Amino acid sequence: MTTLLTPAAAADRTGVSLDTLRYYEREGLIGPIRRSPGGRREYTEDDLFWIGLVTCFRDAGLGIADLREFVAILRAEHSAQDRVTFLRERRATLEQRVAALRRAMEVLDDKIAYYS
Amino acid sequence: MTTLLTPAAAADRTGVSLDTLRYYEREGLIGPIRRSPGGRREYTEDDLFWIGLVTCFRDAGLGIADLREFVAILRAEHSAQDRVTFLRERRATLEQRVAALRRAMEVLDDKIAYYS
DNA sequence: ACTTGACCTGGAGCGCGCTCCAGATCTGAG
């Protein structure tokens, strides 16, 4: 028997608010989450794991649309080749962000050196 | 004689739109930019340089408020110590972002490996 | 002088990613 979590528990475990959980589901980033007979959401461990992935990418600055595309690619039938291509593209954009951050950090380092 | 640039030229050189240049000025991120007798903005090379810094930080994901604070710290009278402290804090938050990006990239790498 | 186009200001509008709210329903404790 798989343990099911209430929305509150899921929010607690993932650090994502109830509203945001619902929002992500509406947007197709997670779920659809199964429901109890009464209509309440019941989150599985798998759901939590997936939510973790989503928040990981959100934290990295990917937008909702990006993530929706990500979900689509991983869920729908796509050749492994397509998936790899897509994933590599995403990886490249993340690397560009890292580069932008490094540039900014260099500027800060220069200023820090100047004032030290 | 220092060369002065029209707004259009400044936008062109910096890659920032006219509207955004005005917006940044209103928000106190740049300038105030000097004006011609007729009231038009005239950008100096120094202005352009500063705009470059601002866009560098914007590209790194810093918010307008962060940048305003940045400007304030660098312009107003503050001890070198204060400045260094502030700059180091900023640097730390940028490093956290890099870490978040790295985590996301690891996830992508795992998926790429899986589908390869 | 006239026209054209760049520029001015103040303010409205927009897309994103939530966040909040109202009003209804479900659930569990007593």
Add this chain to the structure above:
DNA sequence: CTCAGATCTGGAGCGCGCTCCAGGTCAAGT
């Protein structure tokens, strides 16, 4: 059975960072 508290839905509201617009001014060519 009752009542409080958790959850439901649909939709409004919000902060951010621009972006766009109207109505007017300025500058340069003819």
